[in-house]
Amino acid sequence: MTEHWFYHLEHATLEGVLPMLLEKSLERNWTCLVKTTPEMLDYFDRFLWTYRKDSFLPHGLETEPLSDYNPILLSSKAQTHLGKDVVILTHGQDIENFDGVKRSVFMINGKNSNDVAHARTRWSQFKSKGANLSYYQQGERGQWIKKA
Secondary structure, eight states: OOEEEEEEESSSOHHHHHHHHHHHHHHTTOOEEEEOOHHHHHHHHHHHHHSBTTBOOOOEETTSTTGGGSSEEEESSOSSOTTOSEEEEOTTOOOSOOTTOSEEEEEEETTOHHHHHHHHHHHHHHHHTTOEEEEEEEOTTSOEEEOO
16 A cells, blocks of 8 residues: 655755655665656756765656666656656646555645645545555754654
8 A cells, every 4th residue: 555645844945855755765675756847857857966965866857768767767747656666746746546656755845835735635635545644744943743
């Protein structure tokens, strides 16, 4: 059964949290789909190569040949998980079907009312189906507190 995790960003940025989530997923030998808006694809492509001076996260864009072979795939068009173990959804993005996904992660920008509303809707939909849900909110010192 898919675990659906919701991360409510209030103090940290997506750029501050996304690499950690991807690193932890890769440590488990999980492959990842990061779905974002078309406007953010190039940004995240550059960011994941340079987010740290001593490291990078191996990834590919959906438009590149053989991109499916990368452990991390960046997409703005995917409607399924494309065989990936983890689906990380940013900027209010979503996919249609989570069957076969180990974990979905909804990144909620707490300063964006559309992101918050979308996450609430998805939480309610998943809850009504008896899904495995976790909600993490960021504390004042940046720590993650499991609220539900």
